[in-house]
Amino acid sequence: MTLTGHSLIAGEAVAGTEGRAFGINPSTNEQLEPAYGLVSTEQLRAATAAAADAFKPFSSLEPVRHARFLETIADNIEAIGDELIERASAETGLGAERLRGERARTTGQLRLFADVVRRGDFRGVRIDPALPDRTPLPRADIRLRQIPLGPVAVFGASNFPLAFSVAGGDTASAFAAGCPVIVKAHNAHPGTSELVGQAISRAVRDLELHPGVFSLVYGAGTSIGQELVADPAIKAVGFTGSRAGGTALMRTAAARPEPIPVYAEMSSINPVYVLPGAVRGDADALARQYVASVTGSSGQLCTSPGLLFVPAGEDGDRLADAVARALTGQAGQTMLTEGIASAWQQGFRSVESAAEVELLARGQAGTTANAPAPAIFSSNLDVFTGNRVLHEEIFGAASLIVRYKNVEDLAEATDLLEGQLTASVQATEEDYASAAALIPVLERKVGRIIINGWPTGVEVGHAMVHGGPYPATSAPSTTSVGTLAIHRFLRPVSYQNFPQELLPAPLQDANPWQVNRLVDGEAEIQPR
Numbered sequence: 001m002t003l004t005g006h007s008l009i010a011g012e013a014v015a016g017t018e019g020r021a022f023g024i025n026p027s028t029n030e031q032l033e034p035a036y037g038l039v040s041t042e043q044l045r046a047a048t049a050a051a052a053d054a055f056k057p058f059s060s061l062e063p064v065r066h067a068r069f070l071e072t073i074a075d076n077i078e079a080i081g082d083e084l085i086e087r088a089s090a091e092t093g094l095g096a097e098r099l100r101g102e103r104a105r106t107t108g109q110l111r112l113f114a115d116v117v118r119r120g121d122f123r124g125v126r127i128d129p130a131l132p133d134r135t136p137l138p139r140a141d142i143r144l145r146q147i148p149l150g151p152v153a154v155f156g157a158s159n160f161p162l163a164f165s166v167a168g169g170d171t172a173s174a175f176a177a178g179c180p181v182i183v184k185a186h187n188a189h190p191g192t193s194e195l196v197g198q199a200i201s202r203a204v205r206d207l208e209l210h211p212g213v214f215s216l217v218y219g220a221g222t223s224i225g226q227e228l229v230a231d232p233a234i235k236a237v238g239f240t241g242s243r244a245g246g247t248a249l250m251r252t253a254a255a256r257p258e259p260i261p262v263y264a265e266m267s268s269i270n271p272v273y274v275l276p277g278a279v280r281g282d283a284d285a286l287a288r289q290y291v292a293s294v295t296g297s298s299g300q301l302c303t304s305p306g307l308l309f310v311p312a313g314e315d316g317d318r319l320a321d322a323v324a325r326a327l328t329g330q331a332g333q334t335m336l337t338e339g340i341a342s343a344w345q346q347g348f349r350s351v352e353s354a355a356e357v358e359l360l361a362r363g364q365a366g367t368t369a370n371a372p373a374p375a376i377f378s379s380n381l382d383v384f385t386g387n388r389v390l391h392e393e394i395f396g397a398a399s400l401i402v403r404y405k406n407v408e409d410l411a412e413a414t415d416l417l418e419g420q421l422t423a424s425v426q427a428t429e430e431d432y433a434s435a436a437a438l439i440p441v442l443e444r445k446v447g448r449i450i451i452n453g454w455p456t457g458v459e460v461g462h463a464m465v466h467g468g469p470y471p472a473t474s475a476p477s478t479t480s481v482g483t484l485a486i487h488r489f490l491r492p493v494s495y496q497n498f499p500q501e502l503l504p505a506p507l508q509d510a511n512p513w514q515v516n517r518l519v520d521g522e523a524e525i526q527p528r
């Protein structure tokens with residue numbers, strides 16, 4: 001497939017007129033061809049106007065065609081073959097194996113959302129039939145369904161160039177809800193974005209949908225990204241990235257004449273609690289698992305464990321020694337961009353210079369560019385609770401072990417943490433009482449609690465929450481991974497006293513789309 005360096009605006013390849021930018025290979029810091037033209041305000045407006053036009057036909061698409069669209073995107077992504085993996089690897093420094101797994105996750109979640117569309121449960125249909133004889137007042141016939149919000153702006157993430165980018169979870173869930181999507185390409189992987197963008201554009205053409213259903217634009221976040229979110233045609237935003245970027249978009253969205261929701265996934269240090277019974281177990285195995293979770297994908301995962309609470313005393317010392325041994329042999333891997341590697345160095349220095357924090361262990365620097373040696377620090381609970389710098393995310397392979405004296409103190413320390421995506425508890429049966437006391441505190445702080453596991457590796461399914469209170473996300477009532485993510489882009493509408501002829505299909509008595517419904521409070525399940 002030929003990379004053009006163009007944006008894709010409503011099915012057309014458009015050469016941006018506001019300067020250009022190149023992908024960079026972070027392993028070598030070399031520039032990658034072609035140059036990507038950055039769009040002007042007028043070019044952006046063409047994309048948002050087309051998305052607004054596409055909304056009506058796309059939002060009322062019948063389920064079979066709608067689901068087929070998502071499946072066709074998945075098929076088209078697979079059809080790109082190794083070229084996609086090679087370009088993504090060159091632009092991000094991520095290995096081919098990791099990227100193949102990510103591609104499978106991307107196509108898997110598109111197909112999962114196709115199933116969601118076919119089943120139709122997301123439409124949330126409820127029917128309260130009329131009660132004309134009710135006294136003292138009759139009840140009108142009232143029917144509810146969820147409808148899509150309108151065009152959605154998506155900001156791809158640097159650390160998941162496939163699964164959280166152009167055709168990632170935000171786009172898949174917005175499309176499944178019936179919302180056109182405009183993606184602001186992440187400048188760290190422009191070629192990967194174009195390849196996937198072409199796959200989506202082809203699916204739009206194959207299914208003969210309105211071309212405004214999808215656009216992909218190149219430009220700086222601070223200019224074109226901001227303009228996109230301020231555009232009146234846009235009705236919601238999906239974002240994964242830094243707290244600074246996410247909160248800047250939240251401010252813009254809130255200041256619009258019509259404020260809109262921003263679903264931003266930002267920063268999290270994902271505490272792991274090793275309880276006293278667990279620390280007496282196999283220290284080497286625990287240490288290996290922890291180090292693998294810290295260093296996997298160069299630590300550039302939103303669920304990377306930045307914090308490990310370990311009991312003070314001999315058993316905890318044994319675990320700390322095992323961690324030091326496990327980390328020493330680890331080589332640094334190329335980080336996504338030079339900027340992200342230098343932000344990691346800055347974070348490393350600020351923790352290294354913090355009072356009463358020890359550098360417990362370091363791995364080796366990698367042989368490529370931007371591959372700092374992973375690091376694990378150590379301190380104690382009093383120091384941790386007294387120094388907010390130690391609560392900040394260092395995006396990359398770094399973590400802090402915090403030694404505690406009493407398990408009772410963990411709840412208090414947890415209360416001081418910011419909102420998190422995850423918390424993990426390592427516990428044996430003898431720890432269950434302590435774990436039970438900790439869990440209600442964790443529920444208030446995080447979106448997912450894990451027992452005897454590690455936070456990295458997020459399953460895409462129906463029961464997954466990849467969310468949590470601020471600053472893990474901007475919207476704690478939802479998730480950016482899993483099928484529940486579709487609800488971010490929907491809102492309920494009630495239809496009162498409607499004749500059958502005027503009712504939308506899923507609300508009609510005949511139920512032509514065969515969706516499950518709640519009728520007078522009772523579930524009405526369709527045979528499958």
Ligand code: NAP
Binds near residue numbers: 157226340
């Ligand atoms: P980023 O700087 O927040 O960029 C993400 C996207 O938002 C990019 O498209 C960027 O545009 C845009 N953007 C940034 N600032 C903006 C602003 N003020 N207004 C509008 N748009 C804006 O994130 P990143 O480049 O992926 O990584 C930088 C840092 O983000 C990392 O060091 C890490 O701390 C954090 N991060 C966290 C996660 C997580 O899952 N928690 C994931 C990735 C990154 P440009 O293309 O112009 O930059």
